[in-house]
Amino acid sequence: MDVWPADFGRITVEETDSTQAEAARRIEAGQALPFWVLAERQVAGVGRRGRAWSMPEGNFAGSVALRPGGPLARRALRSFTMALALRDALVELTGQPALFSLKWPNDVLCRERKLAGILLESRGDALVIGIGVNLVAAPPQAALEEGALAPIDLATAAGIRVTPEALLDLLAAAFARREALLVTEGFDAQRREWLTHAARLGQPIVARLADRTLTGRFDGVDGEGALMLATPEGIQRLPAADVHFA
Ligand SMILES: O=C(O)CCCC[C@@H]1SC[C@@H]2NC(=O)N[C@@H]21
Numbered sequence: 645m646d647v648w649p650a651d652f653g654r655i656t657v658e659e660t661d662s663t664q665a666e667a668a669r670r671i672e673a674g675q676a677l678p679f680w681v682l683a684e685r686q687v688a689g690v691g692r693r694g695r696a697w698s699m700p701e702g703n704f705a706g707s708v709a710l711r712p713g714g715p716l717a718r719r720a721l722r723s724f725t726m727a728l729a730l731r732d733a734l735v736e737l738t739g740q741p742a743l744f745s746l747k748w749p750n751d752v753l754c755r756e757r758k759l760a761g762i763l764l765e766s767r768g769d770a771l772v773i774g775i776g777v778n779l780v781a782a783p784p785q786a787a788l789e790e791g792a793l794a795p796i797d798l799a800t801a802a803g804i805r806v807t808p809e810a811l812l813d814l815l816a817a818a819f820a821r822r823e824a825l826l827v828t829e830g831f832d833a834q835r836r837e838w839l840t841h842a843a844r845l846g847q848p849i850v851a852r853l854a855d856r857t858l859t860g861r862f863d864g865v866d867g868e869g870a871l872m873l874a875t876p877e878g879i880q881r882l883p884a885a886d887v888h889f890a
Contacts, residue, residue: 648813649820652708653679656809661688663707664774668767671709677770678710682812689776692750692763693886697776698787703797704760704777704808708819711770712827719764719771721831721869723750724838725822726762726773731841732822733814734759738802745843747793748862748871748887752777753843757796775815779806791888835865848890849873851882858882859890 648654653676660666660683667681686705689697699705708726712719727746734752735741745753750762760777782795799805826834839845842862849862851873860875871882 649816655681657683659685662690663705664765664772667707667709667772671767671770680708680816682706691761698783700781702780704779704811706812707772707774709770709772722773723762723764724834725826727752729818729822730815732818736814737806738804746838746841747843754796754801758793759796844889850888850890851885853885
């Protein structure tokens with residue numbers, strides 16, 4: 645049984661608009677960092693690129709606020725740290741490592757469907773990382789954007805019912821462990837580990853950018869977390885994109 649990481653606070657709220665906004669308000673109010681905030685109900689969750697994130701009761705909606713220090717670009721590497729930590733927790737809960745893979749930049753998949761999303765937001769010198777996990781229910785495909793990866797929930801995919809609190813116990817411990825390793829050893833070990841779990845590595849993918857869509861082979865992730873896409877015009881380095889499986 646993992647123990648709660650000593651220096652992280654833990655706040656549980658019955659209902660909030662978004663745990664991202666809740667964490668931001670608490671930082672503003674002087675709450676000591678780092679801390680986790682977990683919501684039993686989240687009524688206005690946000691996803692990447694301003695999308696809405698629906699959260700049926702029983703699913704996991706939580707955010708961790710920390711002050712990572714270092715340059716802004718390196719803060720974003722926590723999306724890999726968090727994805728690995730979430731995978732650790734899910735493997736520990738299910739005992740089924742083969743079920744879970746990682747999709748660049750920061751989704752956790754189960755049976756190649758979207759199980760969880762991670763959102764990073766800066767609040768001054770603090771970083772707030774939000775995690776949404778479909779524990780008991782997934783949104784209907786019709787509620788998602790066209791071309792979005794089909795969602796799945798853990799209860800259906802792995803036949804196991806997990807409470808948000810039980811997931812947080814393991815996730816917080818795994819994240820604290822991996823965050824400490826990121827700080828002491830740097831990104832490369834996590835980059836390489838992330839790649840061993842990456843979905844569609846070496847396979848065709850589609851990367852949608854603000855102004856164009858590129859098709860190519862997913863060739864890896866560089867030392868700053870950018871996606872490397874091999875196209876007929878050569879290797880393209882993409883710091884940000886929406887990835888779709890071809
Ligand atoms: O678009 C994504 O894939 C990221 C989704 C992140 C959702 C989580 S749920 C907890 C936290 N609070 C929010 O409002 N969003 C994040």
